[in-house]
Amino acid sequence: MPELVFVGTGDAFGSGGRRNTAILVRDAGHTLLLDCGPTTSTGLKAMGIDPRDIDAIAITHFHADHVAGIPFLLLDYLFETRRERPLEIHGPPGIRQHVRRLADAFHYVNEQDGMFPIHFGEHEQGKTIDLEGFRLTPLEAYHTPATYPHMLRVEAGGHSMVFSGDTGWHDSLPAAVGDVDLFVTECVFMTPGSYSMHLSVEELARGRERFRCGAMRLTHLGADVLGNLDRVPFDTAHDGLVLEF
Ligand SMILES: [Zn+2]
Ligand SMILES: [Zn+2]
Numbered sequence: 184m185p186e187l188v189f190v191g192t193g194d195a196f197g198s199g200g201r202r203n204t205a206i207l208v209r210d211a212g213h214t215l216l217l218d219c220g221p222t223t224s225t226g227l228k229a230m231g232i233d234p235r236d237i238d239a240i241a242i243t244h245f246h247a248d249h250v251a252g253i254p255f256l257l258l259d260y261l262f263e264t265r266r267e268r269p270l271e272i273h274g275p276p277g278i279r280q281h282v283r284r285l286a287d288a289f290h291y292v293n294e295q296d297g298m299f300p301i302h303f304g305e306h307e308q309g310k311t312i313d314l315e316g317f318r319l320t321p322l323e324a325y326h327t328p329a330t331y332p333h334m335l336r337v338e339a340g341g342h343s344m345v346f347s348g349d350t351g352w353h354d355s356l357p358a359a360v361g362d363v364d365l366f367v368t369e370c371v372f373m374t375p376g377s378y379s380m381h382l383s384v385e386e387l388a389r390g391r392e393r394f395r396c397g398a399m400r401l402t403h404l405g406a407d408v409l410g411n412l413d414r415v416p417f418d419t420a421h422d423g424l425v426l427e428f
Contacts, residue, residue, distance in 0.1 A: 185210035185339040187367070189402065189424040190226035194371055195248035198406040202226045202422050203248040206346060206367065206402070207237070210339035213316030216240045217335060217346050223252035224259055230423060234259050235266050238315035241337075242274030243348025244330040245281055250274070253282050254291040260299065261292050269300040271315060275331030279303040306333050322359050324350035326380045334359065344428050345396070349403065351380040357393040365428040366396040367420070371405035384408060384415050400426065 186209050193201025203220025214236045216223075227234050234256060242250050253272070260266035272278060282303075286293030294301055304312070306321035313319075318338040326332035326349045336345045344365040350356070352375070360366050371381035387399070401408070402420040412419065420426075 184427040185342050185344075187344070187365075187424075187426045187428060188230070188232070189420045189422060189426070190230065190232075191220050191222055192402045192404060192420045192422050192424070194403055194405045195246065196406070197222075198404065199409040201404070201409075203252070204403055205252065207232070208317065208337055208339065208344075211316060213339075214238050215315065215317050215319075215337065217337070218243055218249040218348070219252035219256060220248045221251040221255065224255045226422065233264065235264050235268075237270070239271035239273065239317070241314070241319055241335055242272070242278060243324070243335055243346070244275060244326060244332040246327065246330050246349065249348065250281070251285060254286040254289045254293070257286065257293065257298075257301075258291050261295075266299045269302055271302050271304065273304040273312075273314060273319065274306060275333060276305045277331070278305055306331075308333065311336075323353075323355065324348055325353040325356075326350050336361075336363065342428050347382070349381060351378075352382055352386040352390070357390060357395065360394060360396050362395045364397045365426075366394065366399045367402055368399060369403035370401040370408055370417075370419075371403060373407045373411050373414070381405070384411075384417070388416055398428070 188207040190205035191202030202222035205223040320336040322334040324332035343363040372383040
């Protein structure tokens, strides 16, 4: 069965001392990284995972807690673990320019001569592609529009899951998630707050019967949720969790 490895399950503030978002999907010797927060390299090393295991990276949106780890990973590949084989990086439209701008701003390397090849791909909402042994479909999300937010559906080995990235509640959320085996969803608040572009436990609990998915697992947990875990009627993820789906 395919498995998920939760490298980072915290929010943008590192609440609870958790790392920023990064989730590995592994199946049949292939590894796909969903999001690459700035603490991703630290997490991989802490968990004894060789960064070179990663065949492809898929980014949900351009907020730093989901994408700013890429320059650090490229630096690791060039000077530490010395990657030689190509790397796929897929993300919202403009992903190549975005990664280049980040690397430039950090004064880190990006696609320099002698570096391993990087192949970039841009999400098209609703369009499924084959990516290094996985089938990847970007879906609609409701989040800061300037970050080009997407959810990501991943199929592997006859199983399927959706990762929400960052999204607030919207009426078509349950239908967009569909009948996958597992929905890994962000959840920042206990109750809907003033910021509508993240989900709350209350909204997910109220809408639970509208979801046709199998299991649900909460991640990207805010301080509000972490302080009330005993009142959360869902399974939650933590840094280092490994889960089959
Ligand atoms: Zn986030
Ligand atoms: Zn975000």
